[in-house]
Amino acid sequence: MGEHAGHYSKELEKLQHNLIRLQHELHVSGKRLLVILEGRDAAGKGGVIKRITESMDNRGYRIVALPKPNERESTQWYFQRYVEHLPSAGELVLFDRSWYNRAVVEPAMGFCSKAQYSAFLKATPTFEKLLTDDGIILLKYWLAVDQAEQEPRLAERANDPLKRWKLSPVDLAARRKYAAMGKLRDTMIERTHTTNAPWFVVDFNDQKRGRINLIRHLLQQVPWHDAPIADVKLPALKGKPKREHVTDKAVWVPDTF
Template identity: 75%
Template sequence: MAKKDKTYRRLMEELQLELVGLHRWLQRSGHRLVVVFEGRDAAGKGGTIKAITESMDTRGYRIAALPKPNDIETTQWYFQRYVEHLPSAGQIVLFDRSWYNRAVVEPAMGFCTKSQYKAFMGAVPAFEKLLTDDGIILIKYWLAVDQEEQEERFADRAKDPLKRWKLSPNDLASREKYADIGELRDVMIDRTSRPHAPWFVVDFNDQKRGRINLIRHLLEQVPRHEEGIPEPKLPKLKGKLKTEQVTSKAVWVPDTCGE
Protein backbone atom coordinates (compact mmCIF):
# COMPACT_ATOMS: atom_id res chain seq x y z
CA MET A 1 0.00 0.00 0.00
CA ALA A 2 1.38 3.42 -0.98
CA LYS A 3 2.36 5.84 1.78
CA LYS A 4 -0.39 8.24 0.71
CA ASP A 5 -3.02 5.49 1.03
CA LYS A 6 -1.69 4.46 4.45
CA THR A 7 -1.89 8.06 5.65
CA TYR A 8 -5.44 8.36 4.34
CA ARG A 9 -6.51 5.13 6.03
CA ARG A 10 -4.93 6.18 9.34
CA LEU A 11 -6.57 9.61 9.28
CA MET A 12 -9.92 8.11 8.31
CA GLU A 13 -9.80 5.60 11.16
CA GLU A 14 -9.11 8.42 13.62
CA LEU A 15 -12.01 10.45 12.25
CA GLN A 16 -14.36 7.46 12.28
CA LEU A 17 -13.62 6.99 15.98
CA GLU A 18 -14.67 10.59 16.52
CA LEU A 19 -17.77 10.03 14.40
CA VAL A 20 -18.70 7.11 16.66
CA GLY A 21 -18.39 9.51 19.59
CA LEU A 22 -20.56 12.05 17.81
CA HIS A 23 -23.15 9.37 17.18
CA ARG A 24 -23.13 8.34 20.85
CA TRP A 25 -23.59 11.97 21.88
CA LEU A 26 -26.62 12.28 19.61
CA GLN A 27 -28.12 9.11 21.05
CA ARG A 28 -27.52 10.15 24.66
CA SER A 29 -28.61 13.76 24.26
CA GLY A 30 -31.52 13.18 21.91
CA HIS A 31 -30.26 15.78 19.46
CA ARG A 32 -31.03 15.41 15.75
CA LEU A 33 -28.55 16.00 12.94
CA VAL A 34 -29.20 16.55 9.24
CA VAL A 35 -26.30 16.75 6.79
CA VAL A 36 -27.07 17.82 3.21
CA PHE A 37 -24.66 16.78 0.45
CA GLU A 38 -24.97 18.68 -2.80
CA GLY A 39 -22.52 19.03 -5.66
CA ARG A 40 -21.84 18.18 -9.22
CA ASP A 41 -22.34 14.70 -10.64
CA ALA A 42 -19.39 12.42 -9.75
CA ALA A 43 -18.21 14.87 -7.07
CA GLY A 44 -18.02 12.14 -4.42
CA LYS A 45 -21.19 12.50 -2.37
CA GLY A 46 -21.92 8.79 -2.09
CA GLY A 47 -18.35 7.81 -1.19
CA THR A 48 -18.19 10.47 1.50
CA ILE A 49 -21.47 9.32 3.04
CA LYS A 50 -20.16 5.73 3.08
CA ALA A 51 -16.97 6.89 4.82
CA ILE A 52 -18.98 8.75 7.47
CA THR A 53 -21.29 5.84 8.23
CA GLU A 54 -18.82 2.98 7.85
CA SER A 55 -18.36 2.41 11.58
CA MET A 56 -21.68 3.75 12.86
CA ASP A 57 -24.49 1.75 14.41
CA THR A 58 -26.82 1.13 11.47
CA ARG A 59 -29.85 1.62 13.73
CA GLY A 60 -28.99 5.25 14.43
CA TYR A 61 -28.51 6.77 11.00
CA ARG A 62 -30.33 6.90 7.69
CA ILE A 63 -29.25 7.83 4.19
CA ALA A 64 -31.87 9.64 2.15
CA ALA A 65 -31.24 9.40 -1.60
CA LEU A 66 -34.66 10.05 -3.06
CA PRO A 67 -35.53 9.01 -6.62
CA LYS A 68 -37.49 11.08 -9.10
CA PRO A 69 -40.88 12.02 -7.55
CA ASN A 70 -43.79 9.85 -8.62
CA ASP A 71 -47.12 11.10 -9.94
CA ILE A 72 -48.58 11.50 -6.44
CA GLU A 73 -45.50 13.23 -5.02
CA THR A 74 -45.52 15.80 -7.82
CA THR A 75 -48.91 17.01 -6.54
CA GLN A 76 -47.72 17.43 -2.93
CA TRP A 77 -46.14 20.36 -1.16
CA TYR A 78 -42.59 20.33 -2.53
CA PHE A 79 -40.89 19.72 0.84
CA GLN A 80 -43.33 17.00 1.92
CA ARG A 81 -41.41 13.94 0.79
CA TYR A 82 -38.22 15.26 2.38
CA VAL A 83 -39.92 15.94 5.72
CA GLU A 84 -40.75 12.23 5.94
CA HIS A 85 -37.01 11.49 6.15
CA LEU A 86 -36.10 13.94 8.91
CA PRO A 87 -34.45 12.37 11.98
CA SER A 88 -36.01 11.40 15.28
CA ALA A 89 -34.24 11.95 18.62
CA GLY A 90 -30.68 10.61 18.57
CA GLN A 91 -30.57 10.09 14.81
CA ILE A 92 -28.48 11.43 11.97
CA VAL A 93 -29.85 11.65 8.43
CA LEU A 94 -27.54 12.23 5.49
CA PHE A 95 -29.18 13.54 2.32
CA ASP A 96 -27.46 12.41 -0.89
CA ARG A 97 -28.97 15.34 -2.75
CA SER A 98 -31.91 17.02 -1.10
CA TRP A 99 -34.65 19.58 -1.53
CA TYR A 100 -31.98 21.67 -3.26
CA ASN A 101 -32.60 19.69 -6.43
CA ARG A 102 -35.04 22.48 -7.21
CA ALA A 103 -32.33 25.12 -6.82
CA VAL A 104 -29.81 23.63 -9.26
CA VAL A 105 -30.55 20.35 -11.06
CA GLU A 106 -34.21 20.93 -11.91
CA PRO A 107 -33.88 24.43 -13.38
CA ALA A 108 -30.65 23.50 -15.21
CA MET A 109 -32.27 20.48 -16.84
CA GLY A 110 -35.70 22.04 -17.39
CA PHE A 111 -37.45 19.81 -14.85
CA CYS A 112 -39.31 22.66 -13.13
CA THR A 113 -40.96 25.89 -14.21
CA LYS A 114 -39.59 29.35 -13.52
CA SER A 115 -42.44 29.98 -11.08
CA GLN A 116 -41.71 26.74 -9.20
CA TYR A 117 -38.04 27.71 -8.96
CA LYS A 118 -38.90 31.21 -7.74
CA ALA A 119 -41.34 29.87 -5.15
CA PHE A 120 -38.76 27.41 -3.84
CA MET A 121 -36.02 30.00 -3.51
CA GLY A 122 -38.37 32.20 -1.51
CA ALA A 123 -39.60 29.38 0.74
CA VAL A 124 -36.46 27.39 1.56
CA PRO A 125 -34.91 29.81 4.11
CA ALA A 126 -38.15 29.79 6.10
CA PHE A 127 -38.41 26.00 5.80
CA GLU A 128 -34.90 25.55 7.17
CA LYS A 129 -35.56 28.08 9.93
CA LEU A 130 -38.48 25.92 11.06
CA LEU A 131 -36.15 22.90 11.21
CA THR A 132 -33.43 24.62 13.20
CA ASP A 133 -35.92 26.39 15.51
CA ASP A 134 -37.22 22.93 16.38
CA GLY A 135 -33.71 21.91 17.42
CA ILE A 136 -32.46 20.10 14.33
CA ILE A 137 -28.77 20.67 13.62
CA LEU A 138 -28.57 21.38 9.88
CA ILE A 139 -25.27 21.35 7.99
CA LYS A 140 -25.08 21.87 4.22
CA TYR A 141 -22.13 21.01 1.96
CA TRP A 142 -21.41 21.70 -1.70
CA LEU A 143 -18.75 19.38 -3.14
CA ALA A 144 -16.81 21.34 -5.75
CA VAL A 145 -15.14 19.67 -8.76
CA ASP A 146 -13.47 21.19 -11.84
CA GLN A 147 -14.89 20.16 -15.18
CA GLU A 148 -11.68 18.42 -16.29
CA GLU A 149 -11.72 16.23 -13.18
CA GLN A 150 -15.43 15.55 -13.59
CA GLU A 151 -14.86 14.37 -17.17
CA GLU A 152 -12.12 11.98 -16.01
CA ARG A 153 -14.51 10.46 -13.46
CA PHE A 154 -17.25 10.10 -16.06
CA ALA A 155 -14.80 8.28 -18.35
CA ASP A 156 -13.70 6.01 -15.50
CA ARG A 157 -17.30 5.12 -14.73
CA ALA A 158 -18.05 4.41 -18.37
CA LYS A 159 -15.10 1.98 -18.61
CA ASP A 160 -15.73 0.14 -15.32
CA PRO A 161 -18.65 -2.36 -15.44
CA LEU A 162 -19.02 -2.05 -11.65
CA LYS A 163 -19.44 1.72 -11.86
CA ARG A 164 -21.58 2.14 -14.96
CA TRP A 165 -24.75 2.15 -12.89
CA LYS A 166 -23.58 5.49 -11.49
CA LEU A 167 -23.91 7.12 -14.92
CA SER A 168 -27.54 8.06 -15.40
CA PRO A 169 -28.99 9.73 -18.51
CA ASN A 170 -29.25 12.93 -16.47
CA ASP A 171 -25.54 12.72 -15.60
CA LEU A 172 -24.66 12.52 -19.27
CA ALA A 173 -27.01 15.35 -20.19
CA SER A 174 -25.63 17.57 -17.42
CA ARG A 175 -22.14 17.52 -18.99
CA GLU A 176 -23.24 20.33 -21.29
CA LYS A 177 -24.62 22.32 -18.36
CA TYR A 178 -21.44 22.80 -16.34
CA ALA A 179 -21.49 26.61 -16.54
CA ASP A 180 -25.27 26.84 -15.99
CA ILE A 181 -25.04 24.65 -12.89
CA GLY A 182 -22.25 26.85 -11.54
CA GLU A 183 -24.36 29.98 -11.96
CA LEU A 184 -27.38 28.39 -10.29
CA ARG A 185 -25.16 27.14 -7.43
CA ASP A 186 -23.88 30.66 -6.79
CA VAL A 187 -27.42 32.04 -6.66
CA MET A 188 -28.48 29.21 -4.36
CA ILE A 189 -25.65 29.85 -1.91
CA ASP A 190 -26.11 33.63 -1.97
CA ARG A 191 -29.85 33.41 -1.30
CA THR A 192 -30.09 30.42 1.04
CA SER A 193 -26.98 30.61 3.21
CA ARG A 194 -28.18 31.96 6.55
CA PRO A 195 -26.67 32.00 10.07
CA HIS A 196 -28.94 29.13 11.13
CA ALA A 197 -28.13 27.08 7.99
CA PRO A 198 -24.94 28.23 6.23
CA TRP A 199 -23.42 26.65 3.15
CA PHE A 200 -19.92 25.16 3.25
CA VAL A 201 -17.97 24.47 0.05
CA VAL A 202 -15.38 21.66 -0.01
CA ASP A 203 -12.76 21.10 -2.73
CA PHE A 204 -13.31 17.56 -4.05
CA ASN A 205 -10.90 17.50 -6.95
CA ASP A 206 -9.00 15.04 -4.75
CA GLN A 207 -11.72 12.86 -3.26
CA LYS A 208 -9.67 11.47 -0.37
CA ARG A 209 -8.49 14.92 0.74
CA GLY A 210 -12.03 16.18 0.31
CA ARG A 211 -13.45 13.45 2.56
CA ILE A 212 -10.89 14.11 5.29
CA ASN A 213 -11.48 17.87 5.19
CA LEU A 214 -15.27 17.53 5.15
CA ILE A 215 -15.42 15.07 8.04
CA ARG A 216 -13.04 17.16 10.13
CA HIS A 217 -15.21 20.19 9.49
CA LEU A 218 -18.39 18.27 10.29
CA LEU A 219 -16.97 17.20 13.65
CA GLU A 220 -16.05 20.83 14.40
CA GLN A 221 -19.65 21.92 13.82
CA VAL A 222 -20.85 19.60 16.60
CA PRO A 223 -18.03 20.00 19.16
CA ARG A 224 -19.83 18.45 22.12
CA HIS A 225 -19.41 14.86 21.02
CA GLU A 226 -17.90 12.28 23.37
CA GLU A 227 -14.87 10.07 23.14
CA GLY A 228 -15.17 6.61 21.60
CA ILE A 229 -16.80 3.67 23.32
CA PRO A 230 -14.67 2.39 26.24
CA GLU A 231 -13.17 -1.07 25.78
CA PRO A 232 -15.39 -3.60 27.57
CA LYS A 233 -13.95 -6.41 29.69
CA LEU A 234 -15.14 -9.76 28.42
CA PRO A 235 -15.82 -12.23 31.26
CA LYS A 236 -14.08 -15.58 30.98
CA LEU A 237 -16.27 -18.37 29.60
CA LYS A 238 -16.71 -21.58 31.56
CA GLY A 239 -15.97 -24.92 29.95
CA LYS A 240 -14.60 -25.72 26.51
CA LEU A 241 -15.28 -23.64 23.42
CA LYS A 242 -17.95 -25.27 21.27
CA THR A 243 -18.09 -25.93 17.55
CA GLU A 244 -21.04 -24.56 15.59
CA GLN A 245 -23.52 -27.42 15.21
CA VAL A 246 -26.55 -26.92 12.99
CA THR A 247 -28.92 -29.80 13.61
CA SER A 248 -31.81 -28.67 11.43
CA LYS A 249 -32.32 -29.47 7.75
CA ALA A 250 -30.47 -26.34 6.69
CA VAL A 251 -28.05 -26.83 3.79
CA TRP A 252 -24.50 -25.56 4.21
CA VAL A 253 -23.15 -23.35 1.43
CA PRO A 254 -20.04 -25.01 -0.02
CA ASP A 255 -16.63 -23.38 0.51
CA THR A 256 -15.49 -22.40 -3.00
CA CYS A 257 -12.61 -20.15 -1.98
CA GLY A 258 -9.94 -22.85 -2.26
CA GLU A 259 -6.70 -22.96 -0.31
Protein backbone atom coordinates in the same frame (compact mmCIF):
# COMPACT_ATOMS: atom_id res chain seq x y z
CA MET B 1 1.57 8.19 -3.63
CA GLY B 2 2.07 5.47 -1.02
CA GLU B 3 3.02 7.99 1.67
CA HIS B 4 -0.05 10.09 0.81
CA ALA B 5 -2.29 7.00 0.99
CA GLY B 6 -0.82 5.96 4.34
CA HIS B 7 -1.29 9.43 5.82
CA TYR B 8 -4.87 9.50 4.52
CA SER B 9 -5.66 6.12 6.08
CA LYS B 10 -4.28 7.15 9.47
CA GLU B 11 -6.17 10.45 9.47
CA LEU B 12 -9.38 8.78 8.34
CA GLU B 13 -9.12 6.20 11.11
CA LYS B 14 -8.72 8.96 13.73
CA LEU B 15 -11.73 10.79 12.36
CA GLN B 16 -13.82 7.63 12.29
CA HIS B 17 -13.05 7.09 15.98
CA ASN B 18 -14.39 10.59 16.61
CA LEU B 19 -17.44 9.91 14.46
CA ILE B 20 -18.27 6.98 16.73
CA ARG B 21 -17.94 9.32 19.71
CA LEU B 22 -20.18 11.80 17.91
CA GLN B 23 -22.78 9.11 17.31
CA HIS B 24 -22.64 8.22 21.00
CA GLU B 25 -23.15 11.89 21.88
CA LEU B 26 -26.21 12.05 19.62
CA HIS B 27 -27.61 8.93 21.26
CA VAL B 28 -27.01 10.18 24.81
CA SER B 29 -28.15 13.76 24.25
CA GLY B 30 -30.99 13.14 21.81
CA LYS B 31 -29.59 15.69 19.36
CA ARG B 32 -30.74 15.47 15.74
CA LEU B 33 -28.15 15.93 12.99
CA LEU B 34 -29.01 16.45 9.32
CA VAL B 35 -26.20 16.60 6.77
CA ILE B 36 -26.96 17.63 3.18
CA LEU B 37 -24.41 16.72 0.52
CA GLU B 38 -24.73 18.42 -2.84
CA GLY B 39 -22.40 18.64 -5.81
CA ARG B 40 -21.95 17.73 -9.44
CA ASP B 41 -22.07 14.13 -10.67
CA ALA B 42 -18.97 12.18 -9.60
CA ALA B 43 -17.97 14.89 -7.11
CA GLY B 44 -17.70 12.28 -4.35
CA LYS B 45 -20.93 12.42 -2.35
CA GLY B 46 -21.36 8.66 -2.09
CA GLY B 47 -17.70 8.13 -1.20
CA VAL B 48 -17.68 10.55 1.70
CA ILE B 49 -20.98 9.17 3.01
CA LYS B 50 -19.43 5.70 2.98
CA ARG B 51 -16.41 6.92 5.00
CA ILE B 52 -18.59 8.76 7.49
CA THR B 53 -20.80 5.77 8.19
CA GLU B 54 -18.71 2.64 7.61
CA SER B 55 -17.64 2.29 11.26
CA MET B 56 -20.90 3.56 12.79
CA ASP B 57 -23.75 1.62 14.35
CA ASN B 58 -26.17 1.35 11.44
CA ARG B 59 -29.12 1.69 13.82
CA GLY B 60 -28.14 5.30 14.52
CA TYR B 61 -27.92 6.75 11.03
CA ARG B 62 -29.88 6.79 7.79
CA ILE B 63 -28.83 7.61 4.24
CA VAL B 64 -31.48 9.26 2.10
CA ALA B 65 -31.14 9.26 -1.70
CA LEU B 66 -34.58 9.78 -3.15
CA PRO B 67 -35.47 8.98 -6.77
CA LYS B 68 -37.44 11.42 -8.89
CA PRO B 69 -40.94 12.10 -7.51
CA ASN B 70 -43.64 9.65 -8.54
CA GLU B 71 -46.99 10.79 -9.91
CA ARG B 72 -48.51 11.19 -6.45
CA GLU B 73 -45.48 12.94 -4.94
CA SER B 74 -45.34 15.42 -7.80
CA THR B 75 -48.72 16.81 -6.66
CA GLN B 76 -47.59 17.34 -3.04
CA TRP B 77 -46.02 20.33 -1.33
CA TYR B 78 -42.48 20.20 -2.66
CA PHE B 79 -40.79 19.60 0.71
CA GLN B 80 -43.31 16.98 1.82
CA ARG B 81 -41.49 13.83 0.77
CA TYR B 82 -38.30 15.03 2.44
CA VAL B 83 -39.93 15.84 5.77
CA GLU B 84 -40.64 12.18 6.58
CA HIS B 85 -36.91 11.47 6.39
CA LEU B 86 -35.82 14.13 8.89
CA PRO B 87 -33.86 12.80 11.92
CA SER B 88 -35.49 11.75 15.16
CA ALA B 89 -33.81 12.09 18.56
CA GLY B 90 -30.30 10.65 18.53
CA GLU B 91 -30.19 10.17 14.76
CA LEU B 92 -27.81 11.23 12.02
CA VAL B 93 -29.41 11.54 8.58
CA LEU B 94 -27.30 12.10 5.47
CA PHE B 95 -28.99 13.36 2.32
CA ASP B 96 -27.23 12.29 -0.90
CA ARG B 97 -28.81 15.16 -2.81
CA SER B 98 -31.83 16.80 -1.24
CA TRP B 99 -34.57 19.35 -1.77
CA TYR B 100 -31.86 21.39 -3.48
CA ASN B 101 -32.51 19.38 -6.64
CA ARG B 102 -35.00 22.14 -7.37
CA ALA B 103 -32.24 24.76 -7.17
CA VAL B 104 -29.77 23.27 -9.68
CA VAL B 105 -30.66 20.02 -11.47
CA GLU B 106 -34.36 20.66 -12.07
CA PRO B 107 -34.08 24.17 -13.54
CA ALA B 108 -31.00 23.21 -15.57
CA MET B 109 -32.80 20.26 -17.14
CA GLY B 110 -36.20 21.92 -17.49
CA PHE B 111 -37.85 19.67 -14.89
CA CYS B 112 -39.56 22.56 -13.08
CA SER B 113 -41.16 25.82 -14.13
CA LYS B 114 -39.65 29.24 -13.51
CA ALA B 115 -42.43 29.90 -11.01
CA GLN B 116 -41.64 26.69 -9.09
CA TYR B 117 -37.94 27.57 -9.08
CA SER B 118 -38.57 31.09 -7.77
CA ALA B 119 -41.00 29.81 -5.13
CA PHE B 120 -38.42 27.30 -3.94
CA LEU B 121 -35.68 29.90 -3.47
CA LYS B 122 -38.09 32.10 -1.55
CA ALA B 123 -39.45 29.32 0.67
CA THR B 124 -36.26 27.41 1.51
CA PRO B 125 -34.75 29.80 4.10
CA THR B 126 -38.09 29.82 5.96
CA PHE B 127 -38.40 26.03 5.75
CA GLU B 128 -34.88 25.50 7.05
CA LYS B 129 -35.38 28.00 9.86
CA LEU B 130 -38.34 25.95 11.04
CA LEU B 131 -36.02 22.92 11.19
CA THR B 132 -33.20 24.64 13.06
CA ASP B 133 -35.60 26.50 15.40
CA ASP B 134 -36.91 23.08 16.39
CA GLY B 135 -33.37 22.00 17.30
CA ILE B 136 -32.21 20.11 14.22
CA ILE B 137 -28.51 20.68 13.51
CA LEU B 138 -28.40 21.31 9.76
CA LEU B 139 -25.13 21.17 7.82
CA LYS B 140 -25.10 21.86 4.06
CA TYR B 141 -22.05 20.97 1.96
CA TRP B 142 -21.31 21.64 -1.70
CA LEU B 143 -18.56 19.33 -3.04
CA ALA B 144 -16.68 21.38 -5.61
CA VAL B 145 -14.96 19.68 -8.56
CA ASP B 146 -13.48 21.20 -11.72
CA GLN B 147 -14.70 19.93 -15.08
CA ALA B 148 -11.18 18.75 -15.98
CA GLU B 149 -11.33 16.46 -12.94
CA GLN B 150 -14.98 15.49 -13.32
CA GLU B 151 -14.58 14.21 -16.90
CA PRO B 152 -12.10 11.37 -16.10
CA ARG B 153 -14.33 10.29 -13.21
CA LEU B 154 -17.35 10.12 -15.49
CA ALA B 155 -15.31 8.18 -18.07
CA GLU B 156 -14.19 5.73 -15.37
CA ARG B 157 -17.81 5.14 -14.40
CA ALA B 158 -18.82 4.61 -18.01
CA ASN B 159 -16.05 2.04 -18.52
CA ASP B 160 -16.48 0.15 -15.24
CA PRO B 161 -19.37 -2.38 -15.16
CA LEU B 162 -19.45 -2.07 -11.37
CA LYS B 163 -19.95 1.70 -11.53
CA ARG B 164 -21.91 2.14 -14.76
CA TRP B 165 -25.21 2.11 -12.88
CA LYS B 166 -24.24 5.45 -11.31
CA LEU B 167 -24.65 7.23 -14.65
CA SER B 168 -28.22 8.15 -15.55
CA PRO B 169 -29.42 9.87 -18.74
CA VAL B 170 -29.78 13.05 -16.66
CA ASP B 171 -26.14 12.77 -15.54
CA LEU B 172 -25.00 12.47 -19.13
CA ALA B 173 -27.10 15.44 -20.23
CA ALA B 174 -25.78 17.53 -17.33
CA ARG B 175 -22.23 17.30 -18.74
CA ARG B 176 -23.23 19.82 -21.41
CA LYS B 177 -24.53 22.27 -18.82
CA TYR B 178 -21.45 22.68 -16.61
CA ALA B 179 -21.39 26.48 -16.76
CA ALA B 180 -25.16 26.90 -16.46
CA MET B 181 -25.28 24.64 -13.41
CA GLY B 182 -22.46 26.65 -11.87
CA LYS B 183 -24.53 29.82 -12.17
CA LEU B 184 -27.55 28.06 -10.65
CA ARG B 185 -25.35 26.80 -7.80
CA ASP B 186 -24.15 30.32 -7.03
CA THR B 187 -27.71 31.66 -7.03
CA MET B 188 -28.75 28.81 -4.74
CA ILE B 189 -26.01 29.61 -2.25
CA GLU B 190 -26.61 33.35 -2.37
CA ARG B 191 -30.34 32.92 -1.77
CA THR B 192 -30.25 30.14 0.85
CA HIS B 193 -27.05 30.83 2.81
CA THR B 194 -28.30 31.95 6.22
CA THR B 195 -26.90 32.31 9.72
CA ASN B 196 -28.82 29.28 10.96
CA ALA B 197 -28.19 27.15 7.85
CA PRO B 198 -25.00 28.29 6.07
CA TRP B 199 -23.45 26.66 3.02
CA PHE B 200 -19.98 25.13 3.28
CA VAL B 201 -17.93 24.45 0.13
CA VAL B 202 -15.33 21.67 0.12
CA ASP B 203 -12.69 21.21 -2.58
CA PHE B 204 -13.18 17.65 -3.88
CA ASN B 205 -10.73 17.71 -6.79
CA ASP B 206 -8.70 15.40 -4.57
CA GLN B 207 -11.35 13.14 -3.08
CA LYS B 208 -9.24 11.82 -0.21
CA ARG B 209 -8.24 15.32 0.86
CA GLY B 210 -11.86 16.42 0.47
CA ARG B 211 -13.15 13.62 2.69
CA ILE B 212 -10.70 14.43 5.47
CA ASN B 213 -11.50 18.14 5.35
CA LEU B 214 -15.27 17.61 5.26
CA ILE B 215 -15.38 15.06 8.09
CA ARG B 216 -13.06 17.14 10.27
CA HIS B 217 -15.23 20.21 9.67
CA LEU B 218 -18.42 18.25 10.37
CA LEU B 219 -17.07 17.11 13.73
CA GLN B 220 -16.22 20.70 14.64
CA GLN B 221 -19.77 21.92 13.96
CA VAL B 222 -21.56 19.70 16.46
CA PRO B 223 -21.30 20.64 20.14
CA TRP B 224 -20.66 17.62 22.33
CA HIS B 225 -19.68 16.79 25.87
CA ASP B 226 -17.53 13.78 25.04
CA ALA B 227 -19.69 11.42 27.09
CA PRO B 228 -17.57 8.38 27.92
CA ILE B 229 -18.29 5.14 26.08
CA ALA B 230 -18.38 2.30 28.58
CA ASP B 231 -15.62 -0.30 28.32
CA VAL B 232 -16.73 -3.81 27.43
CA LYS B 233 -15.29 -6.79 29.27
CA LEU B 234 -16.15 -10.20 27.93
CA PRO B 235 -16.90 -12.77 30.66
CA ALA B 236 -14.85 -15.97 30.59
CA LEU B 237 -16.39 -18.94 28.77
CA LYS B 238 -17.45 -21.93 30.81
CA GLY B 239 -15.84 -25.01 29.39
CA LYS B 240 -14.26 -25.44 25.97
CA PRO B 241 -15.39 -23.38 22.95
CA LYS B 242 -18.26 -25.16 21.21
CA ARG B 243 -18.56 -26.03 17.56
CA GLU B 244 -21.66 -24.77 15.83
CA HIS B 245 -23.94 -27.75 15.18
CA VAL B 246 -26.83 -26.69 12.98
CA THR B 247 -29.93 -28.81 12.54
CA ASP B 248 -29.92 -31.14 9.54
CA LYS B 249 -33.13 -29.47 8.35
CA ALA B 250 -31.00 -26.54 7.11
CA VAL B 251 -29.07 -26.67 3.83
CA TRP B 252 -25.41 -25.68 3.87
CA VAL B 253 -24.16 -23.43 1.08
CA PRO B 254 -21.37 -25.23 -0.85
CA ASP B 255 -17.83 -24.06 -0.11
CA THR B 256 -16.67 -22.96 -3.54
CA PHE B 257 -14.01 -20.45 -2.59
